Each structure stands twice: as C-alpha cells, then as structure tokens.
Amino acid sequence: MYRSIAEVPYDQRSIVTVGTFDGVHRGHRAIIDRMHAVARSRHARTVVVTFEPHPRLVLQRSTQQPIGLLTTLAEKYALLQLLGVDVLVVIPFTFEFSQTPAEEFVRSVLVEKIGLMHIVIGYDHSFGKDRQGNQALLEKLGAELGFSVESVPPVYLDSGEPISSTKIRGALQRGDLATANAMLGYTYSVEGIVVQGDGRGRRLGYPTANIELLDPHKLLPGSGVYCVSAPIDGRIVQG
Template identity: 55%
Template sequence: MQIVIYDSHEVRPLRSGGEAAFTAVPSAVTVGAFDGVHCGHRRIISRMVSIARERGLRSVVVTFEPHPRRVLGGELTGPLGLLTTLDEKIRLLEAESVDLLFIVRFTPEFASRTSEEFIREVLVGMIGLQSIVVGYDHGFGRGRRGGGEDLRRLGGELGFQVEVVEEVRLEGGHFSSTRIRQLLREGRVEEANAFLGSPFRLGGTVVGGDGRGRGLGFPTVNIRLTDPHKLLPRAGVYVAETEIDGRVWRAMMNVGVRPTVGREGPLSIEAHILGREGSLYGRELSFSLLHFVRDERKFPSFDALSEQLEKDKKTVELYR
C-alpha cells in the first residue's frame, strides 16, 4: 500500500524510501476519518476496493490526521478519544488490500475549504477520482456539506460515479466510532470488539516503573502510550494478549491509578505477561484487550491485593 500525506497543497510520501512521484491515476475513492476502521467502515472500503478491481481503477482511502474533531472541537477534545493511532489505522487498512492511503493533514486552513473545492482540487484533480463510495450518513468539507447529494451533483458535472452504502447493523446495533468509544468506557470490551471487527489495542513503549508489581510477585511492564490522545477504557483489570518476537503471550493488564499503592495522577497502563521473564525496557508493545475482569479498587493491605491478583491471574489464564 502506497502512503502519502497531503499538506499545504503538497503531496509527499509518509516515509522516505524511494517511492515513485505521486500522480493522478483513474481511481475509486472513499473518504472519512475511519477512527477504529470498524466493521461499518470496512464494508464501505470493501465495496470501494471491489469497484476498483471491477473497473481497473486504483483503490484509494482518503483520511485525515489529526482527527478533524481535534481541530474543530467536540467529542474528541481532551486527552482521551481515539480508537486507533495513525499507525494502527495504517495496519488495519493494509489488511483491506487498498492501493493508496492518502492522508490529509487536517488544519484550520484546510477545514475552511468547501467540500466542492476539496472534490474538484484534491479528489478529482490530484487523485484522479472516477468512482466514490461513501456511507449513508457521510459528510465532509466546511459544514459537512460533502454528502451524497453534493457528490451526485458534482459527479454529473465532473464525470465520476457515486455509490452510497446503506447502514450496517449488528444485532440491531448501529455501527459508529462514538458507540464503540462508549462501550469501551463502560468496560464492555467484547461488544466493542464485535463492532470493531478486531480487538481494541493499547500500545506504546515499555518504560520503567516503581517495581511494586515485582515485589508482589507480579512483575509488570509499564506502557507509555504511543499517542496520548488514544482512548483509555474503563479503569480496571483486563484479559489481554501481546505478540513478542513472533509469539503471542496472555497478559493481565491494569488500567488505572493503583489506589492501594496510593498513587495519584492520570491513568496508567501496566501488564503482567504470564510466563514470560526478562527485561522489555525500551521495546514497543501492543496489547489486544479481550475481556474486562473487574473494576480497580483500593485494598486494605498489599497481602489482600496480592491475593486478589492471584484470582485475577486465574481468570486471565482460563479465559477463552
């Protein structure tokens, strides 16, 4: 998958590596923030890729970085919110067999452009739009006017086709990034993962801790998030998994403030990786969350905490 960034009217590769110069090529396109790349997103992307193959077009996903709501304000303002970091989004889109990921650097200047300007100058002029697939509730550009009606009007003028994908539901539930965020904030991990189509992930760099877990017999890795705007789920203990050097390890993860230790401050992430020994300091790890075990709480003593951790460990080992 080719990956480029569009910034200040310039297109450049996301990572250097001798990529060919970017040019307009007849393309099937879809546009969106795609936070989470959930099952609803994947249906739209899959349909776009199918059209591209049927018509001999390049398949293109156009997305935005940072998330538009971080620039415009709204639900994602503040430290919590994103279902996927940019790297996680890239990994998920690669699995959808997309030819080109076109990342728009979202700035106040860009936000002021109309949907028509964006369609004419970027989608048609720079990318080579011939067919566009969007969701039933799609809208982009200033005032989110770039919906199906505007697209069809401009498609007739500029010569591109428009397909609107109808709403996708799971057991009567509506697919949306907002709904998934709420499920995670409530600790309803399995439900969130069903909507996502893959496990929600927390990842970052292993950093030093205070060694308290080792003293209790449960050494942990402490994770500094790759993106501080990543959503943190409900505080508590989770069943998780991580891959290290090609092997998948089960882990008992805690998201919270460790009240028994008397720690104060923002939520932290630490995980006890079952059966693995050895230092992981400085490594990049990503954990898949599978199940919410219990809420974080303050214990009357470290012995009581250790006893509960043994029970939690057994829950984590037996989870299937």
C-alpha cells in the same frame, strides 16, 4: 502512503472514499469491500483519503474532553493494507484546511489531483466547511464533472445496534470489550513502551508492566482488570 496531495500520482480510474476511518471497523470495511467490487469491474485503483490529526483534535473546544483514538495513523495504515487498499492519502488537517468549501475540495483534490471516477461514502457522510458536503452535492458535481456516487448502508450487530466509531469508544470506556471487538471485527489493542513504575505490583507479588502509549491520544479501556496478551521478543505472553 502519501502524506501530501502533491505526491499522489494522478489516475483517472480512481475509486475513492474519504473519511477519518478511526478504528477501520466493520462499517468502514463494508465501504472498502464495495470499493474493491467497483474497482474490479472498472479495472481501477482504490484510494482512501483520510486526515491527520483527527479533525476533532483540531476543531474541538478547549472545554471539551479530548477524543480518544481507536487507531493511530500507523495502525490505520496497517489495517487498510490488510484490506488491500491500493492508495492511502493522508491530508494534514489544520484549522485553515477545515475552512475549505466542500465543492472546492471535490474539484481541486478529488477530481483534479487524484482522478476521481467513482466515490463510495457512508450513509451519513458529510465533509467540507461546516460539513456542507453530502451525497446530494456529490451527485450534483458528479453529473457535471463525470464521476459517479454511491452510499453504503449502515452495518449492524446481531443485536440490531448500528456500528460506529462513537459507539465503539463508548463500549471501550464502559469496559465492554466484547461489544467493542464485535463492532471492530478484531481484538482492540494498544501499543507502547514498557517504563519503570512504582513497583507496587512487585511488592504485592504480582509484578506488572507499565506501558507508556506511543500516541497519547490513543483510547484506553475504562478502569478495570483485563486479560491481555502481548507479543514480546517473538512470543505471545499472557497477562
């Protein structure tokens, strides 16, 4: 994982995608699967470019409710490793960076620093200042700079509902873990440190573990009682 564009080794055979990839859900996996297919045919590497913190944490108004994250950076990195991504580039996201025009980002970062050969994007992808970058701009720049572009269609549940990070957050907030997990393609989890509570559960005969999240922006499911499992000291504990 590279935390700065300056650290990334240049390789002109780079198959690239760009996005927040919050959740690394089944829609994201379709993009990565396509990247791998192209990389194999062109003997190239796969590169995921993402941002930290999540852009909405930087750009949202103070009156807006903070976004809940499906994955911390560490979780995102682990999931992308499992999917076999060769290179993860994490760009520090600031307000100043958000003012970068889309064309400048493509030229100065993707082409000049990384070595863009082919870019794979989601069907509704946009980027750059005022989200002016899109497939049409990429195709225009690709014709000039020598890279190719393709978009991946949406992925749907069997019910016909399209998969997205926004819909997964909504399902979690409703306590609908079944839908959230179906969209993610894995079981949603949270990670934290056990801390001292008020001891109410113990007094009632139902001792509980109070968890302090490692990332305060991590999204918790809606209020309710859930069946859980937790790895503790090398064993799985049910709760």
